[in-house]
Amino acid sequence: MGRPARHPRRDRRADPDPRRPGPALSTTPGPPATPGLPEGTRPSPNIWHHTDTYEVENHAFDPDGLVEAAIERLGGWAGRDVLDLGCGTGFHLGRLARTAASVTGVEPHPDLRAIATRRTRRTAGVTVLGGTAQALPLPDASIDVVHARWAYFFGPGCEPGLAELARVARPGAAAYVIDNDASRSTFGAWFARGFPEHPAPEVKREFWAAHGWRREPVLTRWSFDSPADLEAVVRIELPGPAAEQALAEHRAAGGGTEVEYAVDVWWRRF
Ligand SMILES: C[S@@+](CC[C@H](N)C(=O)[O-])C[C@H]1O[C@@H](n2cnc3c(N)ncnc32)[C@H](O)[C@@H]1O
DSSP: OOSOOOOOOTTOOOOOOOOOOSOSSOOOSSOOOOTTSOTTOOOOHHHHHOHHHHHHHHHHBOTTOHHHHHHHHHTOOTTSEEEEETOTTTTTHHHHHTTOSEEEEEESOHHHHHHHHHHTTTSTTEEEEEOBTTBOSSOTTOEEEEEEESSSOOSTTOHHHHHHHHHHEEEEEEEEEEEEOTTSSHHHHHHHHHOTTSOOHHHHHHHHHHTTOEEEEEEEEEEOSSHHHHHHHHHHHSOHHHHHHHHHHHHHTTOOSEEEEEEEEEEEEO
């Protein structure tokens, strides 16, 4: 598969949605139950409370398709049965479905799941199910490729989800987990400063290596339509003071609509 097509850029300006306290991602292993959501659901206030702004972020991330190119080099998903775990609003489902045999999105949050279902209702081969990484609603040995992007798998504490992946993976299946690399890049530095409690990069690397996963580092970027979009996204991804500090540094460095962004694609075969 070649470079992924860009999504249409119209109608995706960030709403000036209200600021809410709280980190962008829960990083604590074994989170307490979230009322109304399945046990083990990790609070994700960025997409739960700022869904439109998160959509802007998804459009802005990795405009050159470097993450997908990395996954493609490692084996890709063409012709395979794919699981998008923690699929949120289903942003990635359509693109996965272009070449996959089938795509199953699993998402614990019912409102996001409804958006994902609606957005893929005319896309052949896509199914959206309720569930969590720790209790997948899938039979044993039924999946060829797992894709999980900023969802549940943030290092130590995600062992139950890893066991579930091993259960649903067919022999020879592959899994790809996309997560921030806080050791590199402009956004990585912002993230490390905003979430000092998040497992350190070396802790995550030891964790994944101990479970037989390998690291494919990707240095990519955010590319926004406007500085206002960039600011809105920074403010849903970082706690208040860290967001303002990051934006002040960004302006002092010349501003603009681009931010360097490093991720790790953690991957393994079963
Ligand atoms: C930051 S969002 C990313 C959504 C999507 N992967 C994307 O890239 O647009 C994290 C998602 O993981 C979901 N999630 C939270 N806890 C989960 C769990 N235990 N298992 C699977 N998904 C979970 C959240 O509801 C949220 O939709």
